[in-house]
Amino acid sequence: MKNKLTGLILNTAVGKKAAPKVGKMMYTAKTYSPEIFLGVGIAAGVTAGIMLARAHKEAEYDVMENHLEITHTREVIDETGDYSAAEKASTMTPLYGKLLLAYIRVYGPSILLASTSVYLILASHGVMKARNEALIAAVKVLDEGFKQYRSRVVEEFGSDVDERLYFGADKQTVVTKEEIDGKTKKVSKDTNVIAEKVSPMVYSRVFERGVSTEFSDNREVNRFFINSNISYLNSKLQLQGWVLLNDVYKALGIEASPEGAVVGWTLDGGDGYIDAGMDLPINQNQGDNRFHLNFNVDGVMYQKISNRFG
Numbered sequence: 001m002k003n004k005l006t007g008l009i010l011n012t013a014v015g016k017k018a019a020p021k022v023g024k025m026m027y028t029a030k031t032y033s034p035e036i037f038l039g040v041g042i043a044a045g046v047t048a049g050i051m052l053a054r055a056h057k058e059a060e061y062d063v064m065e066n067h068l069e070i071t072h073t074r075e076v077i078d079e080t081g082d083y084s085a086a087e088k089a090s091t092m093t094p095l096y097g098k099l100l101l102a103y104i105r106v107y108g109p110s111i112l113l114a115s116t117s118v119y120l121i122l123a124s125h126g127v128m129k130a131r132n133e134a135l136i137a138a139v140k141v142l143d144e145g146f147k148q149y150r151s152r153v154v155e156e157f158g159s160d161v162d163e164r165l166y167f168g169a170d171k172q173t174v175v176t177k178e179e180i181d182g183k184t185k186k187v188s189k190d191t192n193v194i195a196e197k198v199s200p201m202v203y204s205r206v207f208e209r210g211v212s213t214e215f216s217d218n219r220e221v222n223r224f225f226i227n228s229n230i231s232y233l234n235s236k237l238q239l240q241g242w243v244l245l246n247d248v249y250k251a252l253g254i255e256a257s258p259e260g261a262v263v264g265w266t267l268d269g270g271d272g273y274i275d276a277g278m279d280l281p282i283n284q285n286q287g288d289n290r291f292h293l294n295f296n297v298d299g300v301m302y303q304k305i306s307n308r309f310g
Contacts, residue, residue, distance in 0.1 A: 041120030214253035270298035
């Protein structure tokens with residue numbers, strides 16, 4: 001019946017005109033429901049506190065009057081001494097009931113409002129928790145899909161093409177000297193090198209001037225600095241059980257990122273170690289002091305830490 005009535009309303013001229021606006025309002029309210037619940041919950045809590053303070057003043061007159069009546073009646077019963085247990089109960093029970101009603105009338109509204117405040121705050125938390133879990137699930141699906149896509153690229157075109165496309169690298173012909181049949185000969189081969197202007201990536205960073213405060217113009221100093229810090233962070237992972245991506249950024253003199261605060265590594269969450277991709281072919285260009293850091297993050301940390309230590 002309700003659905004039929006709704007359909008009739010929507011089929012009217014006014015309904016057709018108002019429906020999009022109403023739908024937009026409902027969607028907006030649903031989108032911001034955690035903030036709405038939290039804001040109303042806090043406001044209700046503050047109001048409940050004010051009401052409770054006022055109720056306490058009112059209780060001094062209303063509730064205390066009932067207390068005095070009970071005390072006086074009990075004294076009369078004790079002085080008379082002629083009341084049986086049943087008579088005492090029948091006399092005192094209505095007075096206690098009256099006192100209970102007085103407490104409910106005075107404190108009931110503020111207690112009810114305080115309970116509503118707690119409910120709304122918990123509801124806000126529940127909505128956000130459900131949304132976070134949905135986002136984590138979505139990130140897992142996207143991450144797995146991207147890994148499968150890269151594996152298909154490697155299978156179809158080779159790891160060299162995958163590396164060049166993934167890192168946005170430049171293809172360059174490098175001439176090296178190699179020992180062939182006991183003779184030193186110059187050999188030319190195409191290799192991937194870090195582009196002059198690197199496209200932004202989610203977790204990867206290029207260790208270069210302007211990105212890291214610890215960058216040096218000496219390639220080997222940079223290599224030693226990165227490897228020693230990754231080694232330290234792996235020790236931290238073994239001891240602590242988890243490391244955030246922002247912890248790695250900080251150790252390498254790189255600015256923290258929003259995603260770095262929620263992704264990272266756990267000891268048993270993936271590879272079990274932190275790797276910056278220093279051995280990748282793209283990082284073997286001896287004429288470049290920069291390094292392309294491709295971190296093997298396990299994924300979003302909230303659920304991983306909960307599963308490990310929960």
